[in-house]
Amino acid sequence: MTGRVVKGIGGFYYVQTDGGVYCCRARGRFRKDSVSPAVGDRVEISVVDEAAREGALERIEPRRNFLIRPPIANIDVMLIIAAAANPAPSTLLIDKLVAICEKKNITPCVCINKTDLADGEELCRIYRDIGYEALAVSAATGEGIDRLRTVIEGRVCAFSGNSGVGKSSLLNALDASFAAQTGELSAKIERGRHTTRHVELFALAGGWIADTPGFGDISIERFETVYKEELPGCFAELGQYEGQCRFLGCAHDREPGCAVKRAVETGEMARSRYESYLSMYHEVKDIKEWERR
Numbered sequence: 001m002t003g004r005v006v007k008g009i010g011g012f013y014y015v016q017t018d019g020g021v022y023c024c025r026a027r028g029r030f031r032k033d034s035v036s037p038a039v040g041d042r043v044e045i046s047v048v049d050e051a052a053r054e055g056a057l058e059r060i061e062p063r064r065n066f067l068i069r070p071p072i073a074n075i076d077v078m079l080i081i082a083a084a085a086n087p088a089p090s091t092l093l094i095d096k097l098v099a100i101c102e103k104k105n106i107t108p109c110v111c112i113n114k115t116d117l118a119d120g121e122e123l124c125r126i127y128r129d130i131g132y133e134a135l136a137v138s139a140a141t142g143e144g145i146d147r148l149r150t151v152i153e154g155r156v157c158a159f160s161g162n163s164g165v166g167k168s169s170l171l172n173a174l175d176a177s178f179a180a181q182t183g184e185l186s187a188k189i190e191r192g193r194h195t196t197r198h199v200e201l202f203a204l205a206g207g208w209i210a211d212t213p214g215f216g217d218i219s220i221e222r223f224e225t226v227y228k229e230e231l232p233g234c235f236a237e238l239g240q241y242e243g244q245c246r247f248l249g250c251a252h253d254r255e256p257g258c259a260v261k262r263a264v265e266t267g268e269m270a271r272s273r274y275e276s277y278l279s280m281y282h283e284v285k286d287i288k289e290w291e292r293r
Ligand SMILES: Nc1nc2c(ncn2[C@@H]2O[C@H](COP(=O)(O)OP(=O)(O)OP(=O)(O)O)[C@@H](O)[C@H]2O)c(=O)[nH]1
Pocket: 113, 114, 115, 116, 117, 137, 138, 139, 140, 141, 162, 163, 164, 165, 166, 167, 168, 169, 170, 216, 217
């Protein structure tokens, strides 16, 4: 039987199959191969005791991606949430998250929430022009929530974004029973503070939401870095200028004859995207190989 690990606690893995959830122990050989099962893994299991719904985890399928903190495999879509206003959107944070998605082979979807307070279309257009999906939504009025639901359907998703942008409100607008599911867990984790960050998949809108109850989101930008040589590949629109700058290995910073800077001047590339690229470049350009995690 195949299924997906939705929760892992103390050496037990809860595997969702078409025939319901089985509580499984991993077979010893995973440790030998130094792969341990993670939430999100697609796995093969065998049934040990059908009545007790106990199984054994036999095999882990190759992963699409893997995040170390929190440990989670196979995220399909990252919902990058920002607010049109209150708090004002940070294009730098959005672009960092998009770049990490590119690095990790996660499909980003930019959601501009609180469009009842200010226009979100202008921001959405920047990302649509590059080829990303971007939605203007409002947890307050329900605008765009159906569209958001179709993005989640059939996929493993995670929410990211600053505090106060409305992640919990959106989850609640998508499914009112969701808050109850995670709220219960947050309370338990609150009691056992400083426990390891625990991640779990919750069924929502016909798909799955990865959440670390009590923390609000998976804070991907705190644990993942896009290094200098990875950066150009993580800004999708830079590809078209490859080989067009005067200098080989142009960082698109102070170099003369830079095709990227020209594109920003003519309005072909969004200035906010270029500024994010530069800011990220300056953050990582002096990181040495041996300093990397
Ligand atoms: N006007 C308006 N307010 C909203 C909307 N969505 C959320 N809010 C408000 O924004 C505030 C923050 O919303 P939350 O859902 O708690 O935001 P969060 O992203 O989960 O915040 P953290 O838990 O700190 O990460 C609350 O006061 C919400 O009522 C919206 O679409 N429109």
